[in-house]
Amino acid sequence: MADTTIPERIPINLVVNGERRALEVVPWTTLLDALRDRLELTGTKKGCDHGQCGACTVLVDGRRVNSCLTLAVMKDGAEITTIEGMARDGTLHPLQQAFIDHDAFQCGYCTPGQICSAAGLLAEGRARDADEIRELMSGNLCRCGAYPNIVAAIEQAMSRS
Amino acid sequence: MKAYVGTATSRVDGRAKVTGAAKYAGEFSAKGLAHGFVVEAAIPRGRIVRIDTHEALKVAGVLEVLTHVNRPPLADTDDAWKDEVAPEKGSTFRPVYDDRIKFNGQPIALVVAEDWETAKFAATRLYVEYEEEAFATDLESERDRATEVEQPHKPRGDAAAAMTRAAVRHEADYVLPNEHHNPMELFATTVVWDVGGKLAVHDKTQGVQNVHKFLCSVFGKKPDDIRVISPYVGGAFGSALRPQYQVVLATLAALALKRSVRVVLTRQQMYGLGYRPMTIERVALGAKPDGTLDVVTHEAVAVTSRYEDFSRNDTGWAEQLYKSPNSRSSHKLVHLDVSTPSDMRAPGAASGVCALECAMDELAIALKLDPIELRLKCYSDRDQSDDVPYTSKQLRECYARGAEAFGWSRRDPAPRSMRDGKELIGWGMATGVWEALQMPVAVRIVLTANGHAEISCAASDVGTGTYTIVAQVAADALGLPIENISVRLADSTLPQAPVEGGSWMAASSAHAVLGAAEEIRRELAGLAKAIPGSPLAELDAADVALADGMVASRTRKGAAVSIADVMRHSNLERIEKEKLNEFAEDKSHARNTHSAVFAEVKVDEELGVIRVTRVVSAIAAGRILNTKTGRSQIMGGVVWGIGMALHEETVMDHRFGRIMNPNFAEYHIPVNADVHDIDVIFVDEPDERINKLGIKGIGEIGIVGVPAAIANAVYHATGKRIRRFPITLDKLLE
Numbered sequence: 001m002a003d004t005t006i007p008e009r010i011p012i013n014l015v016v017n018g019e020r021r022a023l024e025v026v027p028w029t030t031l032l033d034a035l036r037d038r039l040e041l042t043g044t045k046k047g048c049d050h051g052q053c054g055a056c057t058v059l060v061d062g063r064r065v066n067s068c069l070t071l072a073v074m075k076d077g078a079e080i081t082t083i084e085g086m087a088r089d090g091t092l093h094p095l096q097q098a099f100i101d102h103d104a105f106q107c108g109y110c111t112p113g114q115i116c117s118a119a120g121l122l123a124e125g126r127a128r129d130a131d132e133i134r135e136l137m138s139g140n141l142c143r144c145g146a147y148p149n150i151v152a153a154i155e156q157a158m159s160r161s
Numbered sequence: 162m163k164a165y166v167g168t169a170t171s172r173v174d175g176r177a178k179v180t181g182a183a184k185y186a187g188e189f190s191a192k193g194l195a196h197g198f199v200v201e202a203a204i205p206r207g208r209i210v211r212i213d214t215h216e217a218l219k220v221a222g223v224l225e226v227l228t229h230v231n232r233p234p235l236a237d238t239d240d241a242w243k244d245e246v247a248p249e250k251g252s253t254f255r256p257v258y259d260d261r262i263k264f265n266g267q268p269i270a271l272v273v274a275e276d277w278e279t280a281k282f283a284a285t286r287l288y289v290e291y292e293e294e295a296f297a298t299d300l301e302s303e304r305d306r307a308t309e310v311e312q313p314h315k316p317r318g319d320a321a322a323a324m325t326r327a328a329v330r331h332e333a334d335y336v337l338p339n340e341h342h343n344p345m346e347l348f349a350t351t352v353v354w355d356v357g358g359k360l361a362v363h364d365k366t367q368g369v370q371n372v373h374k375f376l377c378s379v380f381g382k383k384p385d386d387i388r389v390i391s392p393y394v395g396g397a398f399g400s401a402l403r404p405q406y407q408v409v410l411a412t413l414a415a416l417a418l419k420r421s422v423r424v425v426l427t428r429q430q431m432y433g434l435g436y437r438p439m440t441i442e443r444v445a446l447g448a449k450p451d452g453t454l455d456v457v458t459h460e461a462v463a464v465t466s467r468y469e470d471f472s473r474n475d476t477g478w479a480e481q482l483y484k485s486p487n488s489r490s491s492h493k494l495v496h497l498d499v500s501t502p503s504d505m506r507a508p509g510a511a512s513g514v515c516a517l518e519c520a521m522d523e524l525a526i527a528l529k530l531d532p533i534e535l536r537l538k539c540y541s542d543r544d545q546s547d548d549v550p551y552t553s554k555q556l557r558e559c560y561a562r563g564a565e566a567f568g569w570s571r572r573d574p575a576p577r578s579m580r581d582g583k584e585l586i587g588w589g590m591a592t593g594v595w596e597a598l599q600m601p602v603a604v605r606i607v608l609t610a611n612g613h614a615e616i617s618c619a620a621s622d623v624g625t626g627t628y629t630i631v632a633q634v635a636a637d638a639l640g641l642p643i644e645n646i647s648v649r650l651a652d653s654t655l656p657q658a659p660v661e662g663g664s665w666m667a668a669s670s671a672h673a674v675l676g677a678a679e680e681i682r683r684e685l686a687g688l689a690k691a692i693p694g695s696p697l698a699e700l701d702a703a704d705v706a707l708a709d710g711m712v713a714s715r716t717r718k719g720a721a722v723s724i725a726d727v728m729r730h731s732n733l734e735r736i737e738k739e740k741l742n743e744f745a746e747d748k749s750h751a752r753n754t755h756s757a758v759f760a761e762v763k764v765d766e767e768l769g770v771i772r773v774t775r776v777v778s779a780i781a782a783g784r785i786l787n788t789k790t791g792r793s794q795i796m797g798g799v800v801w802g803i804g805m806a807l808h809e810e811t812v813m814d815h816r817f818g819r820i821m822n823p824n825f826a827e828y829h830i831p832v833n834a835d836v837h838d839i840d841v842i843f844v845d846e847p848d849e850r851i852n853k854l855g856i857k858g859i860g861e862i863g864i865v866g867v868p869a870a871i872a873n874a875v876y877h878a879t880g881k882r883i884r885r886f887p888i889t890l891d892k893l894l895e
Contacts, residue, residue: 004219004286006279028278037277042188043181045395047345048428052825055345083181092179100175103793107624108178109345109395115179138832141825143345143396144624145800146793147836 012076016041017085025072032056032067035082043083043112047141054140057113057120058082064120066139083112086119094160095119098153106144114140118154130155165633165643166854169789173648174393174628183393186365187349191421194351195224197414198280199407199430200270200287202262205818206296206498209260209269213288217272220286222279224418227271227410229257233417235409236379244375245368246402246504246660251469254501256406257413262291263468264500265819266433271410273422296498298818300439300464301336307462307493310470314477314546318487323456327447331524335444335516336885339464339811340437341823342505343830346395348434349425350411360415362389364408367401368660370619373653375404376412387412389653394623398801399504401623402660405434432823435503436811438464440475442516446524447487454539456487461513465494466501473504475513481546481751482594483539498818504662506801507861510595511868515805515886518591518869523882531574532590532873533560533757544751552750553848553855555781556592559757562842563590563779567759576880584763584772587878593756593866597783597857598665602673603656603741606635608681610728610735612710614639616677617649620658620670625860626790627666633787634671634854638678640707640724656739664754664858667786672852673742678707680738685712688731689722696720744852752851754782754862758802760870764878769890773803773835773871779842783857788843791859795841798863804831805864806871807887 009024016039023038032049035041035058044067047055051069058067059081086093095115098104105111117140127133133151142150177183202209214226235258236242242253256268270287274280297303324330346365353361360382366372369389376387394401411424426434440463447456461475476490505511525535540557543550564570572588573579579586607615616635622628628648636643649655658670686705689697689712697705697712697720706715713721728736761775776799785791808829812821822828848855868886875893876882883892 002216002286004216004283006221006282026278028282033277036188040190041181042184045185045345046187046347046425048825050428050824050826052428053345083179087180092176096179099179100171103172103789105175105178105624106626106790106793106797107345107394107396108174108183109185111178112181134834134836138834141345141830141832143343143398143830144793145797145831145836147800147831147833148796148839149793150833 010073012073014075015079017081027071027073029072030068031070031072031075034072035067041082041084045109045112054117055110055113057117057140059116059120062123064117083115086115095157098156102149102153102156104146104149104153106146110140110142114142114150122158165636166786167784170629170633170643170787172626172629172790173632185346185393185395186363186391187347187351187423187425189351189353189363191353194421194423195273195275195418196277196280197271197273197410197422197424198284199268199410199424199426200272200284201430201433202265202267202269204262204291204293205265205298207262207291207293209262210290210292212270216286217283220279220283222275223283224273224275226287227257227273227414227417228269229259232257232413236381241378244403245371248469248471254468256409264433264466264498268406268410271414271424273414273418296818298497298499298813299815300495300497303495303497304441304462307495310472310492310494312476312490312492314480314490316489317480320456320458320487320489323487324445324447327455328450329448329527331520331527332445333520333884335442335519337440337442337512337515338886339439340505340805340809341432341811341828342398342400343828344396344398344400347425347428348405348407348431350408351423352411352415352421354415354419354421358386360387360412362387362408362412364389364391365394365401366391366404367394367397367621367623367662369621369651369653370658371660372404372408379409380412380416391621391651394621397623398506399508399662400435402504402662429823432811432820433500435501437505438471438502440512442475442513444516444520446520448524448528452528452530452535452538454483454485457483457485458488459490459517462493462495464497464499464502466499467496469501470494471502473509475509477546478510478514478594479517481544482592484541484545485539507595507865510865511805514594514865515868518866519872519884522589522873533564536560536592547751549749549751552752552850553783553846554753554755555844555846556755556757558844559755559779559781562844563757563759563777566840566842567777569759576877581763583766585766585878587762587764587874587876589870589873589877590757590759591866591869591873593758593862595664595754595862595865597752597754597851598663599744599852600659600665600669601741601743602658602669603739604673604677605656605737605739606677606681608736610725610733612641612724613645614641615647615649616674617655618658618670618673619651619653619655620666621651621661623661625661625666625794626787627670629790630667630786631670631674634674635678638675639681640709640711657741664860667858668852668856671786671854671856675853676740676742677738680740681736682707684736685724685727689727692722692727692730695722697722750850754857754859756780756862756866758866758870760874762871762874762878764875769893771807771875771888771890773837775838777840777842778863779844780859780862781844781846782859782862783846783848783851784855785843786856792841794859795863796839799839799867800831800836801864802867803835803871805886806868810887
């Protein structure tokens with residue numbers, strides 16, 4: 001007979017969008033599920049749960065990561081920025097505004113991941129032109145096919161930052 | 162005041178989508194929400210002998226395991242399970258209904274637990290015993306068992322005789338694989354159970370009223386017992402036209418447990434839903450020596466399930482589009498042990514026109530004609546199938562404008578004649594065609610005394626931009642700034658709308674808005690005229706328009722009363738009007754959209770790597786409601802065409818009847834680096850006949866023709882004609 005016991009919960013602290021959040025999670029809980037199901041921050045999306053689509057991209061200590069491939073317990077004490085934390089005092093982040101200006105989405109489901117990934121990309125300072133943006137944003141799938149507009153939006157935000 | 166229709170208005174739901182505020186079906190919460198995880202069949206055909214749920218139920222936090230053995234009642238007639246998009250012939254799949262296995266990946270149980278991880282874990286503690294039966298899942302080996310589907314296209318002339326006498330002939334099979342929609346959002350339903358048993362069903366769907374009617378029918382509920390809501394849909398592309406099985410399972414669990422339940426499918430499980438069916442397209446073309454087409458035949462053989470006949474018009478496009486005195490087409494189905502295919506962006510046309518336009522390219526080469534010239538030689542201003550004129554058809558202009566923007570005149574027709582370093586360059590083109598359909602839609606407008614209007618309708622916005630175009634049309638018709646318009650969509654209790662599909666929603670919802678706005682205008686005109694001393698008193702109501710927040714004379718400048726004053730004088734807080742708009746049936750004209758697509762590919766000569774470096778898509782689709790979102794929609798269609806040409810294929814292991822690549826790592830869709838310059842041109846296509854605004858839908862036309870243009874470009878680059886899609890590098894290196 002196979003084991004049917006559930007592992008014990010472990011207490012952790014996350015600083016999410018500048019706010020300290022204490023929670024208890026089973027070790028198998030991903031950062032993505034902790035954000036969506038436990039903290040009700042559903043702006044971060046689940047598109048594959050396998051690190052293949054990028055919809056779950058968030059910033060962990062300033063770096064872009066796939067939150068579906070990150071266990072919550074591994075990030076005890078980390079600073080997490082999700083799409084809900086991008087705007088400041090009601091003013092959209094330049095990337096958010098650029099995504100609207102350039103119509104860089106249709107259904108909107110990949111959008112939070114695209115924007116968080118783009119914010120990580122800008123912080124990395126690695127992309128200098130459209131070709132490099134395309135390459136370095138290829139971990140974020142968009143089934144609506146908004147890629148050229150996503151590149152244009154990131155170029156706009158880059159030129160203004 | 163500026164008009165909004167025809168402008169590049171940004172999406173009105175943009176802010177919600179870039180801030181994470183937009184909530185999708187699996188993101189609604191409720192007190193005591195339970196989570197369901199689906200367990201799928203591991204064989205393609207047979208029956209379940211036993212499901213051992215003993216261990217799964219022992220897992221702490223598991224509430225129930227629902228199977229065909231212990232499920233609550235479900236309707237037992239085929240009629241009760243038919244939704245508005247179901248194929249006419251066949252019997253809809255019923256999840257956890259009985260012990261029969263009809264396809265590999267079929268849902269056979271739902272594990273419900275206090276949280277999602279527990280349900281998922283417990284699902285691994287479920288043991289299923291099957292009785293397997295012989296099965297078949299391979300279209301090509303079963304091709305001879307195909308049965309003919311009734312088709313509306315009547316034959317013209319004598320195709321067989323014409324083919325025999327043709328001076329130049331081309332005939333070939335083009336093979337298009339199964340493809341899956343793969344919207345980014347996982348299929349999900351959250352059922353919120355209310356004391357008394359009423360259900361609020363948050364579902365991923367392209368048609369809330371379709372799902373509502375279906376659920377009431379399947380569960381024997383009254384219309385008031387269930388409400389279906391779907392304000393944001395994370396892509397669908399046809400996959401959410403029919404109610405999918407997770408909505409049945411979530412509802413079933415909510416009713417069984419008397420609590421709220423959410424069911425989210427995994428990416429892998431979504432490969433058990435619908436798909437674009439694999440089709441073998443046999444196209445034969447015969448031409449006279451002067452390059453005019455004398456005969457076209459098109460035979461499609463496609464996959465369907467054993468329980469439903471799904472077919473769309475792959476054939477018939479050539480007969481409609483091109484002058485050819487002789488033609489014949491047929492569509493056949495092969496029934497296999499797989500799930501039923503479904504509509505996927507430009508169903509039928511995406512595949513059928515791909516084959517046709519590759520064949521036209523091959524014929525042009527055989528005739529030593531430029532591919533555009535061949536198409537112009539058989540160009541027709543009349544629909545050749547029904548011999549009627551079009552309400553509008555600016556395809557000729559698409560060829561001209563597209564060719565000019567692309568630089569087509571600089572093309573050397575010889576294959577392998579153009580190169581850039583180690584890459585061969587190929588230029589190809591193709592025609593695209595789709596229908597301009599329109600459906601009955603009702604809209605309610607509530608105008609309040611503060612000059613704000615709320616527009617509501619059950620229609621969906623699956624990323625297509627319905628919220629935005631409805632707001633634009635309403636703002637113009639009511640003479641209000643767009644900021645004063647709010648739009649509510651996708652709630653089954655709102656005024657009537659069909660599923661959002663087939664490119665019919667833009668024209669249909671826009672005219673429904675016009676209809677309701679006209680009722681508002683008439684009422685305001687009457688009230689304004691009745692105000693003591695009204696400057697409009699002498700005017701006929703028809704001469705009064707709504708503009709700039711005023712009820713104003715169309716003819717006499719300055720004669721106007723503000724909407725706010727009219728309502729205050731009339732002691733009205735709000736005016737509410739609801740109107741159903743129906744389009745008169747008119748068979749005197751054909752209604753279509755067209756495109757000319759030009760593609761440039763660069764092919765690494767040694768490695769066979771193909772890049773689509775440029776696409777020009779010239780579109781004739783009436784007046785474009787929103788040039789910003791419209792351009793995006795066409796661009797998205799082009800990206801889909803790139804995927805269809807080069808990447809997408811659902812691969813089945815026929816020894817097990819099981820899909821081998823049900824994930825984004827192995828089912829490839831275009832990524833950012835695969836997509837380069839896409840130039841969208843909307844050619845002017847005034848159309849006073851089709852509808853008041855002269856608009857046609859553009860959701861499908863963007864993909865049609867793109868795969869063929871790319872395949873033709875690959876031939877031009879390499880001299881290799883690949884007729885089995887997708888065109889992957891191994892096929893080029895063979």
